[in-house]
Amino acid sequence: MEITIKEQDNKGFAMAREDGKRAGMMTYSVAGKDHIIIDHTEVNPEFKGKSVGKKMLxxxxxxxxxxxxxxxxxxxxxxxxxxxxxxxxxxxxQS
Structure with missing residues (x-):
């Protein structure tokens, strides 16, 4: 499984792909030069149980x-x- 991270403006994401198919995506917002907020994770149903979310995280x-x-x-x-x-x-x- 290949995972790439991309960032543009104040948003970023990690995308997981396997055999040319998108397995999942985890998105985040840039909240400052030293802080990001992970706001969403999605895994395509056919990849459930393959630790896609964990790998992206x-x-x-x-x-x-x-x-x-x-x-x-x-x-x-x-x-x-x-x-x-x-x-x-x-x-x-830490809060």
């Missing part, structure tokens, strides 16, 4: 670590993943 987390930015997960899926995955909580924005 981990790519965004890797990008956040590289750029030294923090993440606020407003999306219910991303929020749940941050709560149960201690290995990514270092990029979680």
């Amino acid at each position: 981990y790519e965004i987390v890797a990008m956040a670590r590289e750029k030294n930015i923090k993440i606020t997960p407003l999306c219910p899926f991303a929020n749940a993943m941050f709560k149960k995955s201690t290995d990514i909580q270092d990029v979680l924005k």
